[in-house]
Amino acid sequence: MSAKIISIANRKGGVGxxxxxxxxxxxxxxxxxxxxCLLDTDSQKSAVNRRLIEQAQNDGAEAPYPIEHVYPKYLTxxxxxxSEEYDVILIDVPRLTDxxxxxxxxxxxxxxxxxxxxxxxxxxxxxxxxxxIKIVEDVKEKRTELDMEFSxxxxxxxxxxxxxxxxxxxxxxxxxxxxxDAHLNDLVVFRPxxxxxxxxxxxxxxxxxxxxxxxxxxxxxx
Numbered sequence: 001m002s003a004k005i006i007s008i009a010n011r012k013g014g015v016g017x018x019x020x021x022x023x024x025x026x027x028x029x030x031x032x033x034x035x036x037c038l039l040d041t042d043s044q045k046s047a048v049n050r051r052l053i054e055q056a057q058n059d060g061a062e063a064p065y066p067i068e069h070v071y072p073k074y075l076t077x078x079x080x081x082x083s084e085e086y087d088v089i090l091i092d093v094p095r096l097t098d099x100x101x102x103x104x105x106x107x108x109x110x111x112x113x114x115x116x117x118x119x120x121x122x123x124x125x126x127x128x129x130x131x132x133i134k135i136v137e138d139v140k141e142k143r144t145e146l147d148m149e150f151s152x153x154x155x156x157x158x159x160x161x162x163x164x165x166x167x168x169x170x171x172x173x174x175x176x177x178x179x180x181d182a183h184l185n186d187l188v189v190f191r192p193x194x195x196x197x198x199x200x201x202x203x204x205x206x207x208x209x210x211x212x213x214x215x216x217x218x219x220x221x222x
Contacts, residue, residue, distance in 0.1 A: 005111055009116070018092050020184075039089060050067075160186075180219075190209075
């Protein structure tokens, strides 16, 4: 069976894409025992660099899953090559610095079964997320026409029960955007995220990440 392909994506940087990608990949591999591959398509190679640092700290010990850098233009070939080898392929999608990057993002998410969109309640993040959702909905329409599985879900990072946060949820709900019930308090507490051990190994990690992870498993049928 082909791998389930999931991207963690937004056109805005700083919303927690890479951190969330690593947290999910590590939990899926170490807590669920799934064969996972994380493809880092961002030019900054943040996920790849994090793995290299940890490998050095662990004397080159074998990691629970691979993290590979892939240029977006080669993503189609990489997915075709890897799809039969893994249960889940996670894609850390590049942020957008200009409109020319739209093509790279579409190239990434057009292959996905599910797109997870982290955002915060900050005004500029909401605006960027709203624009990004239009891209995602175009992809959904095309994949639906081709009878291909596709879903997307918004998750609010830096949730703190303020009016800004509740207004953000209400705004996107009013636009019919699917939103996780389990919000994330602040992914910054998990930085730097471990590519070797899951945050769910600790009570604090379970408290902050457990409910979201369970909802993620349900929504993605994993």
